[in-house]
Amino acid sequence: MAGAEGFVEADNAEAIITRIEHKSRKIETLLKQYKPVEALKTALEGTYAIIGDERCKSAHWLVVHRAIMAIKDVDGMLSSLDPEYYDILMKGRALMQR
Structure with a gap:
């Protein structure tokens, strides 16, 4: 995945927030269908x-x-997660600790 590190303009940030809200609704639907992974x-x-x-x-x-x-079963999920997703998860964790 290509990272776009750096400054995000306010207009672009609002568009990203809108996409995150849409994604959140999709995730809630998946969770209601018992598809947490x-x-x-x-x-x-x-x-x-x-x-x-x-x-x-x-x-x-x-x-x-x-x-x-x-x-x-978080341990089981982590061990079965595709390397790409595992990498994103670990990098995000590090970013949030800054």
Whole structure:
């Protein structure tokens, strides 16, 4: 995934927030269908677009957190997660700790 690190303009940030809200609704639907791993993968998609704006980062990782909290076997999920998604999850965790 190509990262777009750096400054995110306010107009672009609003568009990203709108996409995150849409993604959140999709994740809630997946969780209601008892598909928490699919919900997590959906939450992690497009992560590159949020780097640089704190509002976007926070909104995005709240969505990711919601998906993770629905998974009962987190260790099993982490061991079976595709390397791409695992990498995104670990990089996001590091970003949020800054």
